[in-house]
Amino acid sequence: MAVTDEAILKIKAMILSGELGPGDRLPPEKELSEALGLSRSSLREAVKALAIIRVLDVRRGDGTYVTSLTPSLLLDAMSFVVDIHQDDSVLELFEVRRILEPAAVALAAPRLDGADIAELRALVAQVDETTSPDDLVANDMVFHRYIAERAGNAYLTSLLDTLSSSTVRARVWRGLTEQGAVTRTLTEHSAIVDALEAGDVDLARAQATVHISGVMQWLRRASEV
Template sequence: MSLTDEAISRIRALILSGELPPGARLPPEHQLAAQLGVSRNPLREAVKALVVARVLDVRRGDGTFVTSLEPRLLLEGLGLAVELLRDDTLLEIVQVRRMLEPAATALAASRISAEQLDEIGEHLNAMRAACDDVEKLNHHDAAFHRAVVRAAGNETLSTLLDGISGRTLRMRVWRGTVEAGSSHKTVSEHEAIYNALAAGDTTLAQAAALMHIGTTETWLRSVLGDVEGSRDQHGEEETL
Protein backbone atom coordinates (compact mmCIF):
# COMPACT_ATOMS: atom_id res chain seq x y z
CA MET A 1 0.00 0.00 0.00
CA SER A 2 1.36 3.42 -0.96
CA LEU A 3 1.56 6.24 1.60
CA THR A 4 -1.30 8.00 -0.19
CA ASP A 5 -3.47 4.87 -0.07
CA GLU A 6 -2.66 4.51 3.61
CA ALA A 7 -3.71 8.11 4.25
CA ILE A 8 -6.96 7.52 2.35
CA SER A 9 -7.64 4.41 4.41
CA ARG A 10 -7.06 6.25 7.68
CA ILE A 11 -9.28 9.19 6.75
CA ARG A 12 -11.96 6.74 5.68
CA ALA A 13 -11.65 4.98 9.05
CA LEU A 14 -12.26 8.28 10.85
CA ILE A 15 -15.40 8.80 8.77
CA LEU A 16 -16.68 5.26 9.30
CA SER A 17 -16.08 5.47 13.05
CA GLY A 18 -18.14 8.65 13.26
CA GLU A 19 -15.20 10.74 14.40
CA LEU A 20 -15.63 12.71 11.17
CA PRO A 21 -19.39 12.56 10.47
CA PRO A 22 -21.09 14.03 7.37
CA GLY A 23 -20.62 17.79 7.32
CA ALA A 24 -17.66 17.73 9.72
CA ARG A 25 -14.66 19.94 9.07
CA LEU A 26 -11.27 18.25 8.88
CA PRO A 27 -8.60 19.40 11.34
CA PRO A 28 -5.84 21.66 9.96
CA GLU A 29 -3.42 19.84 7.68
CA HIS A 30 -0.52 19.66 10.14
CA GLN A 31 -2.78 18.42 12.92
CA LEU A 32 -4.47 15.79 10.74
CA ALA A 33 -1.10 14.59 9.39
CA ALA A 34 0.15 14.08 12.94
CA GLN A 35 -3.09 12.37 13.94
CA LEU A 36 -2.90 9.95 11.01
CA GLY A 37 0.82 9.39 11.30
CA VAL A 38 1.58 10.44 7.72
CA SER A 39 3.50 13.26 6.13
CA ARG A 40 1.78 16.21 4.50
CA ASN A 41 2.41 15.28 0.86
CA PRO A 42 0.62 11.90 0.99
CA LEU A 43 -2.13 13.56 3.01
CA ARG A 44 -2.65 16.21 0.32
CA GLU A 45 -2.84 13.53 -2.36
CA ALA A 46 -5.30 11.56 -0.25
CA VAL A 47 -7.51 14.61 0.18
CA LYS A 48 -7.43 15.26 -3.58
CA ALA A 49 -8.49 11.68 -4.28
CA LEU A 50 -11.33 11.85 -1.75
CA VAL A 51 -12.51 15.15 -3.22
CA VAL A 52 -12.74 13.52 -6.65
CA ALA A 53 -14.69 10.67 -5.05
CA ARG A 54 -17.06 13.26 -3.52
CA VAL A 55 -16.21 12.11 0.00
CA LEU A 56 -14.57 15.45 0.85
CA ASP A 57 -15.36 18.99 -0.24
CA VAL A 58 -12.72 21.73 -0.25
CA ARG A 59 -14.23 25.15 0.41
CA ARG A 60 -11.72 27.85 -0.40
CA GLY A 61 -10.97 30.00 2.62
CA ASP A 62 -13.12 27.84 4.87
CA GLY A 63 -11.50 24.42 5.02
CA THR A 64 -12.12 20.84 3.97
CA PHE A 65 -15.37 19.13 4.94
CA VAL A 66 -16.87 15.68 4.80
CA THR A 67 -19.74 15.74 2.30
CA SER A 68 -23.27 14.55 3.03
CA LEU A 69 -22.16 11.04 1.92
CA GLU A 70 -25.57 10.52 0.33
CA PRO A 71 -25.79 7.72 -2.26
CA ARG A 72 -26.56 10.04 -5.18
CA LEU A 73 -23.46 12.09 -4.41
CA LEU A 74 -21.06 9.20 -3.87
CA LEU A 75 -22.31 7.10 -6.78
CA GLU A 76 -22.73 9.84 -9.37
CA GLY A 77 -19.40 8.91 -10.93
CA LEU A 78 -20.83 5.52 -11.87
CA GLY A 79 -22.40 6.95 -15.02
CA LEU A 80 -19.05 8.23 -16.25
CA ALA A 81 -17.42 4.88 -15.55
CA VAL A 82 -20.14 3.07 -17.49
CA GLU A 83 -19.73 5.46 -20.42
CA LEU A 84 -16.04 4.48 -20.57
CA LEU A 85 -16.72 0.74 -20.71
CA ARG A 86 -15.95 -1.04 -23.97
CA ASP A 87 -18.79 -1.86 -26.34
CA ASP A 88 -18.38 -5.58 -25.71
CA THR A 89 -19.64 -5.05 -22.14
CA LEU A 90 -23.01 -3.69 -23.30
CA LEU A 91 -24.70 -7.05 -22.83
CA GLU A 92 -23.37 -7.21 -19.26
CA ILE A 93 -24.86 -3.77 -18.56
CA VAL A 94 -28.26 -4.93 -19.82
CA GLN A 95 -27.97 -8.02 -17.61
CA VAL A 96 -27.30 -5.83 -14.57
CA ARG A 97 -30.36 -3.78 -15.46
CA ARG A 98 -32.40 -6.99 -15.76
CA MET A 99 -31.35 -7.99 -12.25
CA LEU A 100 -32.08 -4.63 -10.62
CA GLU A 101 -34.94 -2.90 -12.41
CA PRO A 102 -37.69 -5.55 -12.06
CA ALA A 103 -37.08 -5.57 -8.31
CA ALA A 104 -37.26 -1.77 -8.25
CA THR A 105 -40.48 -1.86 -10.27
CA ALA A 106 -42.06 -4.33 -7.86
CA LEU A 107 -41.07 -2.10 -4.95
CA ALA A 108 -42.55 0.90 -6.74
CA ALA A 109 -45.88 -0.90 -7.15
CA SER A 110 -46.13 -1.19 -3.36
CA ARG A 111 -45.13 2.42 -2.65
CA ILE A 112 -46.19 4.58 -5.59
CA SER A 113 -48.24 7.71 -4.92
CA ALA A 114 -51.02 9.07 -7.12
CA GLU A 115 -48.77 11.96 -8.18
CA GLN A 116 -45.94 9.62 -9.14
CA LEU A 117 -48.33 7.41 -11.12
CA ASP A 118 -49.63 10.50 -12.94
CA GLU A 119 -46.07 11.47 -13.89
CA ILE A 120 -45.39 7.99 -15.27
CA GLY A 121 -48.67 8.11 -17.16
CA GLU A 122 -47.70 11.43 -18.75
CA HIS A 123 -44.48 9.92 -20.08
CA LEU A 124 -46.41 6.93 -21.38
CA ASN A 125 -48.82 9.23 -23.25
CA ALA A 126 -45.86 11.13 -24.68
CA MET A 127 -44.36 7.84 -25.87
CA ARG A 128 -47.62 6.93 -27.62
CA ALA A 129 -47.59 10.29 -29.41
CA ALA A 130 -43.93 9.91 -30.43
CA CYS A 131 -43.99 6.47 -32.03
CA ASP A 132 -42.60 7.94 -35.27
CA ASP A 133 -39.89 9.97 -33.55
CA VAL A 134 -37.25 7.62 -32.15
CA GLU A 135 -35.27 10.28 -30.26
CA LYS A 136 -38.35 11.74 -28.59
CA LEU A 137 -39.77 8.31 -27.86
CA ASN A 138 -36.60 7.23 -26.11
CA HIS A 139 -36.37 10.49 -24.18
CA HIS A 140 -39.73 9.74 -22.57
CA ASP A 141 -38.83 6.04 -22.33
CA ALA A 142 -35.86 6.93 -20.13
CA ALA A 143 -37.93 9.43 -18.12
CA PHE A 144 -40.62 6.75 -17.62
CA HIS A 145 -38.11 4.35 -16.11
CA ARG A 146 -36.47 7.01 -13.93
CA ALA A 147 -39.89 7.94 -12.53
CA VAL A 148 -40.71 4.28 -11.83
CA VAL A 149 -37.44 3.70 -10.01
CA ARG A 150 -37.82 6.94 -8.00
CA ALA A 151 -41.24 5.69 -6.90
CA ALA A 152 -39.49 2.73 -5.28
CA GLY A 153 -38.14 5.14 -2.69
CA ASN A 154 -34.64 3.68 -2.64
CA GLU A 155 -32.06 6.32 -3.50
CA THR A 156 -29.16 3.89 -3.77
CA LEU A 157 -31.04 1.68 -6.21
CA SER A 158 -32.20 4.73 -8.17
CA THR A 159 -28.64 6.04 -8.45
CA LEU A 160 -27.25 2.70 -9.59
CA LEU A 161 -29.86 2.39 -12.33
CA ASP A 162 -29.37 6.02 -13.39
CA GLY A 163 -25.68 5.23 -13.75
CA ILE A 164 -26.29 2.60 -16.41
CA SER A 165 -29.27 4.21 -18.13
CA GLY A 166 -27.27 6.47 -20.46
CA ARG A 167 -25.52 3.55 -22.13
CA THR A 168 -28.71 1.51 -22.52
CA LEU A 169 -30.62 4.54 -23.80
CA ARG A 170 -28.29 4.85 -26.79
CA MET A 171 -28.82 1.15 -27.45
CA ARG A 172 -32.60 1.65 -27.42
CA VAL A 173 -32.26 4.50 -29.92
CA TRP A 174 -30.21 2.15 -32.11
CA ARG A 175 -32.88 -0.54 -31.86
CA GLY A 176 -35.64 1.92 -32.73
CA THR A 177 -33.71 3.00 -35.81
CA VAL A 178 -32.95 -0.43 -37.24
CA GLU A 179 -35.88 -2.63 -36.14
CA ALA A 180 -39.26 -2.10 -37.78
CA GLY A 181 -42.18 -2.03 -35.36
CA SER A 182 -40.01 -1.75 -32.25
CA SER A 183 -41.66 1.52 -31.20
CA HIS A 184 -45.10 -0.04 -30.90
CA LYS A 185 -43.65 -3.04 -29.04
CA THR A 186 -41.91 -0.68 -26.64
CA VAL A 187 -45.08 1.30 -25.93
CA SER A 188 -47.05 -1.90 -25.37
CA GLU A 189 -44.47 -3.18 -22.87
CA HIS A 190 -44.53 0.12 -21.00
CA GLU A 191 -48.32 0.01 -20.89
CA ALA A 192 -48.08 -3.36 -19.14
CA ILE A 193 -45.71 -1.89 -16.55
CA TYR A 194 -47.97 1.12 -15.99
CA ASN A 195 -51.09 -1.02 -15.59
CA ALA A 196 -49.36 -3.21 -13.02
CA LEU A 197 -48.23 -0.13 -11.07
CA ALA A 198 -51.73 1.32 -11.22
CA ALA A 199 -53.11 -1.95 -9.84
CA GLY A 200 -50.50 -2.02 -7.08
CA ASP A 201 -49.63 -5.56 -8.15
CA THR A 202 -45.98 -6.14 -7.20
CA THR A 203 -45.71 -9.56 -8.83
CA LEU A 204 -47.20 -8.38 -12.11
CA ALA A 205 -45.07 -5.22 -12.07
CA GLN A 206 -41.89 -7.23 -11.62
CA ALA A 207 -42.90 -9.66 -14.38
CA ALA A 208 -43.79 -6.83 -16.79
CA ALA A 209 -40.45 -5.11 -16.22
CA LEU A 210 -38.57 -8.39 -16.57
CA MET A 211 -40.31 -9.16 -19.85
CA HIS A 212 -39.57 -5.67 -21.17
CA ILE A 213 -35.86 -5.82 -20.36
CA GLY A 214 -35.66 -9.45 -21.44
CA THR A 215 -36.99 -8.49 -24.87
CA THR A 216 -34.24 -5.90 -25.19
CA GLU A 217 -31.60 -8.40 -24.07
CA THR A 218 -32.81 -11.02 -26.56
CA TRP A 219 -32.67 -8.47 -29.37
CA LEU A 220 -29.17 -7.38 -28.38
CA ARG A 221 -27.93 -10.98 -28.25
CA SER A 222 -29.20 -11.57 -31.77
CA VAL A 223 -27.56 -8.39 -33.05
CA LEU A 224 -24.24 -9.18 -31.39
CA GLY A 225 -24.43 -12.71 -32.80
CA ASP A 226 -24.97 -11.33 -36.31
CA VAL A 227 -22.04 -8.94 -35.89
CA GLU A 228 -19.77 -11.71 -34.64
CA GLY A 229 -20.84 -13.97 -37.50
CA SER A 230 -20.13 -11.20 -39.99
CA ARG A 231 -16.67 -10.69 -38.50
CA ASP A 232 -15.91 -14.40 -38.72
CA GLN A 233 -17.04 -14.51 -42.34
CA HIS A 234 -15.01 -11.42 -43.18
CA GLY A 235 -11.97 -12.94 -41.53
CA GLU A 236 -12.35 -16.16 -43.56
CA GLU A 237 -12.66 -14.17 -46.75
CA GLU A 238 -9.50 -12.27 -45.94
CA THR A 239 -7.70 -15.56 -45.28
CA LEU A 240 -8.90 -16.93 -48.57
Protein backbone atom coordinates (compact mmCIF):
# COMPACT_ATOMS: atom_id res chain seq x y z
CA MET A 1 0.00 0.00 0.00
CA ALA A 2 1.26 3.49 -0.84
CA VAL A 3 2.78 5.33 2.12
CA THR A 4 0.37 8.26 1.75
CA ASP A 5 -2.61 5.90 1.84
CA GLU A 6 -1.16 4.15 4.89
CA ALA A 7 -0.97 7.52 6.64
CA ILE A 8 -4.58 8.26 5.71
CA LEU A 9 -5.80 4.93 7.03
CA LYS A 10 -3.95 5.51 10.31
CA ILE A 11 -5.64 8.90 10.71
CA LYS A 12 -8.96 7.21 9.91
CA ALA A 13 -8.27 4.69 12.68
CA MET A 14 -7.81 7.57 15.12
CA ILE A 15 -11.21 8.96 14.12
CA LEU A 16 -12.84 5.52 14.31
CA SER A 17 -11.46 4.90 17.80
CA GLY A 18 -12.62 8.28 19.03
CA GLU A 19 -9.07 9.51 19.59
CA LEU A 20 -9.92 12.27 17.11
CA GLY A 21 -13.41 13.68 16.78
CA PRO A 22 -15.19 16.46 14.89
CA GLY A 23 -13.55 19.79 15.63
CA ASP A 24 -10.47 18.28 17.29
CA ARG A 25 -7.04 19.66 16.51
CA LEU A 26 -4.41 17.22 15.27
CA PRO A 27 -1.23 16.91 17.35
CA PRO A 28 1.80 18.83 16.02
CA GLU A 29 3.25 17.32 12.84
CA LYS A 30 6.45 16.03 14.48
CA GLU A 31 4.54 14.43 17.35
CA LEU A 32 1.90 12.84 15.11
CA SER A 33 4.39 11.51 12.55
CA GLU A 34 6.38 9.82 15.31
CA ALA A 35 3.26 8.39 16.94
CA LEU A 36 2.08 6.92 13.63
CA GLY A 37 5.54 5.74 12.55
CA LEU A 38 5.48 7.87 9.41
CA SER A 39 7.79 10.37 7.79
CA ARG A 40 6.71 13.99 8.06
CA SER A 41 6.52 14.26 4.26
CA SER A 42 4.12 11.28 4.06
CA LEU A 43 2.00 12.79 6.80
CA ARG A 44 1.92 16.12 4.98
CA GLU A 45 0.70 14.46 1.76
CA ALA A 46 -1.99 12.60 3.71
CA VAL A 47 -3.16 15.80 5.38
CA LYS A 48 -3.28 17.56 2.01
CA ALA A 49 -5.42 14.78 0.49
CA LEU A 50 -7.77 14.67 3.48
CA ALA A 51 -8.16 18.45 3.37
CA ILE A 52 -9.29 18.21 -0.26
CA ILE A 53 -12.04 15.73 0.62
CA ARG A 54 -13.03 17.93 3.59
CA VAL A 55 -12.05 15.54 6.36
CA LEU A 56 -9.40 17.94 7.67
CA ASP A 57 -9.27 21.73 7.81
CA VAL A 58 -5.79 23.24 7.58
CA ARG A 59 -5.76 26.67 9.22
CA ARG A 60 -2.61 28.59 8.42
CA GLY A 61 -0.86 29.72 11.58
CA ASP A 62 -3.30 27.81 13.80
CA GLY A 63 -3.04 24.11 13.05
CA THR A 64 -4.97 21.29 11.41
CA TYR A 65 -8.41 20.33 12.63
CA VAL A 66 -10.88 17.55 11.99
CA THR A 67 -13.85 19.20 10.27
CA SER A 68 -17.18 19.62 12.02
CA LEU A 69 -18.75 16.73 10.10
CA THR A 70 -20.29 14.02 12.28
CA PRO A 71 -18.19 10.87 12.84
CA SER A 72 -20.39 8.87 10.43
CA LEU A 73 -19.98 11.45 7.66
CA LEU A 74 -16.24 11.70 8.27
CA LEU A 75 -15.83 7.96 7.95
CA ASP A 76 -18.08 7.87 4.89
CA ALA A 77 -15.86 10.48 3.23
CA MET A 78 -12.84 8.25 3.84
CA SER A 79 -14.45 4.90 3.09
CA PHE A 80 -13.61 4.96 -0.60
CA VAL A 81 -9.88 4.81 0.27
CA VAL A 82 -10.41 1.35 1.75
CA ASP A 83 -12.80 0.36 -1.05
CA ILE A 84 -10.18 1.11 -3.70
CA HIS A 85 -7.55 -1.03 -1.97
CA GLN A 86 -9.77 -3.99 -1.13
CA ASP A 87 -12.09 -4.24 -4.13
CA ASP A 88 -10.50 -6.30 -6.91
CA SER A 89 -13.42 -5.48 -9.20
CA VAL A 90 -12.00 -1.97 -9.73
CA LEU A 91 -8.88 -3.45 -11.28
CA GLU A 92 -11.01 -5.78 -13.39
CA LEU A 93 -12.95 -2.78 -14.71
CA PHE A 94 -9.70 -1.14 -15.75
CA GLU A 95 -8.64 -4.38 -17.47
CA VAL A 96 -11.80 -4.20 -19.60
CA ARG A 97 -11.17 -0.51 -20.31
CA ARG A 98 -7.64 -1.37 -21.45
CA ILE A 99 -9.15 -3.69 -24.06
CA LEU A 100 -11.96 -1.42 -25.25
CA GLU A 101 -10.46 2.09 -25.15
CA PRO A 102 -7.75 1.30 -27.76
CA ALA A 103 -10.42 -0.36 -29.92
CA ALA A 104 -12.56 2.79 -29.76
CA VAL A 105 -9.55 4.93 -30.67
CA ALA A 106 -8.81 2.71 -33.68
CA LEU A 107 -12.42 2.86 -34.89
CA ALA A 108 -12.63 6.62 -34.40
CA ALA A 109 -9.29 7.45 -36.07
CA PRO A 110 -10.44 7.39 -39.73
CA ARG A 111 -13.62 9.31 -38.84
CA LEU A 112 -11.90 12.28 -37.18
CA ASP A 113 -11.48 15.51 -39.11
CA GLY A 114 -9.60 18.72 -38.39
CA ALA A 115 -12.40 20.11 -36.23
CA ASP A 116 -12.36 16.98 -34.09
CA ILE A 117 -8.60 17.19 -33.56
CA ALA A 118 -8.95 20.86 -32.62
CA GLU A 119 -11.66 19.98 -30.09
CA LEU A 120 -9.50 17.26 -28.52
CA ARG A 121 -6.57 19.68 -28.26
CA ALA A 122 -8.88 22.24 -26.65
CA LEU A 123 -9.85 19.67 -24.04
CA VAL A 124 -6.19 18.96 -23.30
CA ALA A 125 -5.54 22.71 -23.00
CA GLN A 126 -8.22 23.03 -20.30
CA VAL A 127 -6.00 21.19 -17.83
CA ASP A 128 -2.83 22.44 -16.12
CA GLU A 129 -0.94 21.92 -12.87
CA THR A 130 -3.55 23.93 -10.92
CA THR A 131 -6.41 21.65 -11.99
CA SER A 132 -8.09 19.82 -9.10
CA PRO A 133 -8.31 16.01 -9.13
CA ASP A 134 -12.08 16.20 -9.58
CA ASP A 135 -11.75 18.51 -12.59
CA LEU A 136 -8.92 16.41 -14.03
CA VAL A 137 -11.06 13.27 -13.99
CA ALA A 138 -14.08 15.17 -15.39
CA ASN A 139 -11.93 16.40 -18.26
CA ASP A 140 -10.54 12.89 -18.80
CA MET A 141 -14.06 11.50 -19.06
CA VAL A 142 -15.08 14.09 -21.66
CA PHE A 143 -11.88 13.43 -23.64
CA HIS A 144 -12.49 9.69 -23.84
CA ARG A 145 -16.22 10.06 -24.45
CA TYR A 146 -15.56 12.42 -27.37
CA ILE A 147 -13.36 9.80 -29.05
CA ALA A 148 -15.73 6.93 -28.26
CA GLU A 149 -18.69 8.77 -29.74
CA ARG A 150 -16.82 9.03 -33.03
CA ALA A 151 -16.10 5.31 -33.13
CA GLY A 152 -19.49 4.84 -34.78
CA ASN A 153 -20.69 2.12 -32.40
CA ALA A 154 -23.35 3.17 -29.89
CA TYR A 155 -23.00 -0.03 -27.86
CA LEU A 156 -19.25 0.46 -27.46
CA THR A 157 -19.76 4.10 -26.49
CA SER A 158 -22.36 3.18 -23.88
CA LEU A 159 -20.24 0.40 -22.42
CA LEU A 160 -17.17 2.63 -22.16
CA ASP A 161 -19.23 5.36 -20.53
CA THR A 162 -20.42 2.90 -17.89
CA LEU A 163 -16.89 1.62 -17.25
CA SER A 164 -15.52 5.14 -17.01
CA SER A 165 -18.22 6.22 -14.54
CA SER A 166 -17.55 3.15 -12.40
CA THR A 167 -13.87 3.99 -11.96
CA VAL A 168 -14.21 7.70 -11.09
CA ARG A 169 -13.37 7.35 -7.40
CA ALA A 170 -10.18 5.42 -8.07
CA ARG A 171 -9.05 8.00 -10.63
CA VAL A 172 -9.80 10.93 -8.31
CA TRP A 173 -7.81 9.22 -5.58
CA ARG A 174 -4.91 8.74 -7.95
CA GLY A 175 -5.00 12.47 -8.67
CA LEU A 176 -4.93 13.19 -4.95
CA THR A 177 -2.14 10.83 -3.94
CA GLU A 178 0.14 10.28 -6.94
CA GLN A 179 2.71 12.95 -7.61
CA GLY A 180 2.70 14.12 -11.23
CA ALA A 181 -0.71 12.63 -12.08
CA VAL A 182 -1.82 15.80 -13.90
CA THR A 183 1.35 16.04 -15.99
CA ARG A 184 1.19 12.35 -16.84
CA THR A 185 -2.44 12.59 -17.96
CA LEU A 186 -1.73 15.65 -20.10
CA THR A 187 1.26 13.99 -21.74
CA GLU A 188 -0.67 10.82 -22.51
CA HIS A 189 -3.72 12.63 -23.86
CA SER A 190 -1.48 14.78 -26.07
CA ALA A 191 0.28 11.66 -27.39
CA ILE A 192 -3.08 10.12 -28.34
CA VAL A 193 -4.15 13.29 -30.18
CA ASP A 194 -0.77 13.56 -31.96
CA ALA A 195 -1.11 9.99 -33.24
CA LEU A 196 -4.70 10.59 -34.36
CA GLU A 197 -3.74 13.77 -36.18
CA ALA A 198 -0.93 11.93 -37.93
CA GLY A 199 -3.38 9.23 -39.00
CA ASP A 200 -1.27 6.55 -37.32
CA VAL A 201 -3.95 4.17 -36.05
CA ASP A 202 -1.53 1.62 -34.57
CA LEU A 203 0.33 4.31 -32.62
CA ALA A 204 -2.94 5.87 -31.38
CA ARG A 205 -4.12 2.46 -30.20
CA ALA A 206 -0.79 1.88 -28.43
CA GLN A 207 -0.90 5.30 -26.73
CA ALA A 208 -4.42 4.60 -25.45
CA THR A 209 -3.21 1.27 -24.04
CA VAL A 210 -0.32 2.99 -22.26
CA HIS A 211 -2.71 5.57 -20.84
CA ILE A 212 -5.05 3.03 -19.23
CA SER A 213 -2.15 0.78 -18.18
CA GLY A 214 -0.64 3.64 -16.18
CA VAL A 215 -3.72 3.84 -13.97
CA MET A 216 -3.71 0.06 -13.55
CA GLN A 217 -0.07 0.08 -12.47
CA TRP A 218 -0.82 2.75 -9.86
CA LEU A 219 -3.83 0.77 -8.60
CA ARG A 220 -1.78 -2.41 -8.26
CA ARG A 221 0.92 -0.54 -6.30
CA ALA A 222 -1.70 1.12 -4.10
CA SER A 223 -3.29 -2.26 -3.36
CA GLU A 224 -0.07 -3.88 -2.16
CA VAL A 225 0.11 -4.48 1.56
